[in-house]
Amino acid sequence: xxxxxxxxxxxxxxxxxxxxxxDKGGLNRYYKIANVFRFxxxxxxxxxxxxMLVGMVGIYTLRHFGLLNLTAVTATxxxxxxxxxxxxxxxxALSGFCPGTCIAGIARGQLDYxxxxxxxFLTGGLIFGALYRTDLIQWxxxxxxxxxxxxxxxxxxxxxxxxxxxVFSEAILIFLYVLxxxxxRRPDGLEKVVEQERVLAGLxxxxxxxxxx
Amino acid sequence: MRWLLRQLEKDLWSPxxxxxxxxxxxxxxxxxxxxxxxxxxxxxNVAAVVGKPLTAGDPANQFFVSMFPPVTEGLGxxxxxxxxxxxGALASVLIGRHFKLTWMPVEQWKDVFGGAxxxxxxxxxxGGVILQIGAGIAGGxxxxxxxxxxxxxxxxxxxxxxxxxxxxAVVQLLVYRNKY
Numbered sequence: 375x376x377x378x379x380x381x382x383x384x385x386x387x388x389x390x391x392x393x394x395x396x397d398k399g400g401l402n403r404y405y406k407i408a409n410v411f412r413f414x415x416x417x418x419x420x421x422x423x424x425x426m427l428v429g430m431v432g433i434y435t436l437r438h439f440g441l442l443n444l445t446a447v448t449a450t451x452x453x454x455x456x457x458x459x460x461x462x463x464x465x466x467a468l469s470g471f472c473p474g475t476c477i478a479g480i481a482r483g484q485l486d487y488x489x490x491x492x493x494x495f496l497t498g499g500l501i502f503g504a505l506y507r508t509d510l511i512q513w514x515x516x517x518x519x520x521x522x523x524x525x526x527x528x529x530x531x532x533x534x535x536x537x538x539x540x541v542f543s544e545a546i547l548i549f550l551y552v553l554x555x556x557x558x559r560r561p562d563g564l565e566k567v568v569e570q571e572r573v574l575a576g577l578x579x580x581x582x583x584x585x586x587x
Numbered sequence: 588m589r590w591l592l593r594q595l596e597k598d599l600w601s602p603x604x605x606x607x608x609x610x611x612x613x614x615x616x617x618x619x620x621x622x623x624x625x626x627x628x629x630x631x632n633v634a635a636v637v638g639k640p641l642t643a644g645d646p647a648n649q650f651f652v653s654m655f656p657p658v659t660e661g662l663g664x665x666x667x668x669x670x671x672x673x674x675g676a677l678a679s680v681l682i683g684r685h686f687k688l689t690w691m692p693v694e695q696w697k698d699v700f701g702g703a704x705x706x707x708x709x710x711x712x713x714g715g716v717i718l719q720i721g722a723g724i725a726g727g728x729x730x731x732x733x734x735x736x737x738x739x740x741x742x743x744x745x746x747x748x749x750x751x752x753x754x755x756a757v758v759q760l761l762v763y764r765n766k767y
Binding site: 421 | 597598599600602603604605606607608609610611612613614615616617618619620621622623624626627629630631633634635637638641642645647648650651655661662663664665666667668669670671672673674675676677678679680685686687688689690691692694695696704707708709710711712713714715716717718719720721722723724725726727728729730731732733734735736737738739740741742743744746747748749750751752753754755756758759762763767
C-alpha cells in the first residue's frame, strides 16, 4: 500500500498540530512528566483527559452520522496492556518523556532527547523484536486476550456507541472540573523544599510574615 | 491580530486549551485518513533496519519483516505523522523564540540527580529502552494506545493508563524519597 501525496500531507498536518500542542502543553519538558507521577503538577492529566473528551465526542458523533469508520485499535490482552503499561511507566517517570513527547522535545533543542533518548528507543525496539518469539513475550501479548480482541466497550457492553461516548465524556468532564478545582497535592513541592533549604543555609532571606497572619 | 500573535508566542497554554487541540488531532486523523496516530511504531520501523538482518535466522520471527518493516523499504503514514510532530513543535518553539541547545533539563532535574550530564544521558537512554519495550508488550504508547484507544473506547487503553500511573508513582517515590 503506497501513500499518495494527499495521504502524506494529512499525516504531516495531523502531526504538526500534535507537535504544536505537545509543546504548548509543556509535555516536552522533564518536570511536567516527572511531576504528574508525584501529583504536584497535573498538567499532563488535564491535557490528556481534555484530548480524550474532545476526541471521543468528535469521533463517535462523526461515526454516528456514518462519516468515519473506526480503525482496528490495539488488541485487548489483559496481562499485556496492564503489565506493558507498568513497564512503560517506569521508563516515563525516569526519563520524563515518552515516544511522542521525545520528538517534540528534540524541537526545543534538548540534546538529551535527541541522542540518548532516541538511541534508547531504538535499542529497546531492537531488544523487543529480537525477543519477540520467546515464551515470555508471547505469553505477555496473548494472555487474557478475549475472543473478540478488537471489540470496543460499546460492543462489549451492548450499549449504543454514541450514548456510551457521552456517558464517558460526562465522567471525564466531572473529573476535569475536580482536577481544575483541586490544588495539586503539594504545588511545586520540590521547589519549596529547595527554597527552604536555601533559607536555612542563609542563602536567601525569608519573606517577612505579615503581622497578625 | 496582535492578540493571536501573542497567543502563538506564548511558552505554555492552559492544559485544557492545548488538550482541545490534542482531541482534534485524533478526530482529524480518524476522519480524514482512518488512522490512529502513534509514535512508538516508527521507532520499531527504524530499529528494523538493523533488526531485520539480525533476526533473519529465525523465519518464524516476523516482527521486523511483516509487522514493522524497515523504514528503508518505504515510509509509512505514521512516519510522516511523527515527522509532523517534530515540525509542529519546532514551529511553536521558533515562533515563541524558545529554542535553546541544552544538554540536560533546565528545571528540577539538577535538584534531584545533581548536575552531571552523563547521569542524565544514562538515565534518558535506559528510560528509552524501557519505554520501547513496554510499548511493545502493551501494543502501543501514550499516543497510539492510551489516547488512540481511549478516544475509541478500547478496553486496552483503560488497562494501559492505570499501569503507567501506578508504576510511575512508585518510581518517583523511590527517586524523590523525602521530596516526593
